Amino acid sequence: MPLPSPYEYKYAEIHVAMSFLVSWDTLPTFAVVLDDRVIGTVQIRIAADKMTSDVGYSIARRHWGKGLMVEAVAAVIEWAFGAFDIVKVGAQADFRNRQSWRVMEKLGMKREGILRSQEPPNPVNPNERVDMVHYGILREEWESKAGE
Ligand SMILES: CC(C)(COP(=O)(O)OP(=O)(O)OC[C@H]1O[C@@H](n2cnc3c(N)ncnc32)[C@H](O)[C@@H]1OP(=O)(O)O)[C@@H](O)C(=O)NCCC(=O)NCCS
Numbered sequence: 001m002p003l004p005s006p007y008e009y010k011y012a013e014i015h016v017a018m019s020f021l022v023s024w025d026t027l028p029t030f031a032v033v034l035d036d037r038v039i040g041t042v043q044i045r046i047a048a049d050k051m052t053s054d055v056g057y058s059i060a061r062r063h064w065g066k067g068l069m070v071e072a073v074a075a076v077i078e079w080a081f082g083a084f085d086i087v088k089v090g091a092q093a094d095f096r097n098r099q100s101w102r103v104m105e106k107l108g109m110k111r112e113g114i115l116r117s118q119e120p121p122n123p124v125n126p127n128e129r130v131d132m133v134h135y136g137i138l139r140e141e142w143e144s145k146a147g148e
Pocket of ligand 1: 001056057058059060063064065066067068069070092093094097098099100102103106
């Protein structure tokens with residue numbers, strides 16, 4: 001993730017504040033809550049002009065590997081297809097982030113391609129560019145999956 005390193009407490013505070021401030025029409029942002037504690041977030045960026053969207057997500061490390069993110073993102077995709085006039089939900093990850101693209105595959109998304117050297121350097125690794133893998137699921141694919 002292109003986050004500041006070390007990730008100081010103030011960055012978390014800014015992240016939470018921004019999550020409240022972003023527009024619900026263009027970037028709905030959800031907290032993932034387990035036993036009354038926030039353990040992660042799911043955001044979906046709506047491009048109304050293109051009728052598409054992009055979902056992003058993260059969950060606290062101690063909850064990795066339990067399938068929780070798939071469950072949370074599925075709930076947000078289901079909500080977004082109902083709330084917005086969109087034809088597709090996409091997602092992207094650093095190609096090396098297998099954990100993330102496995103979430104996309106378990107959601108029923110299809111791999112659409114790898115864009116090489118796509119992301120610019122970030123604060124953690126100022127000298128590297130990153131290959132990004134793109135996935136997506138169309139409205140009709142989501143609906144036929146739900147009917148299975
Ligand atoms: C990517 C992320 C959201 C996955 O969430 P999750 O709830 O752990 O997802 P799952 O439990 O479905 O596991 C996904 C895959 O990661 C694997 N995995 C889980 N924890 C792992 C670990 N510590 N090391 C290696 N693989 C791991 C799982 O085995 C699974 O693969 P499989 O389906 O082939 O068995 C989570 O790792 C995360 O928040 N990472 C940091 C933020 C991030 O990368 N967000 C995505 C940016 S595009």
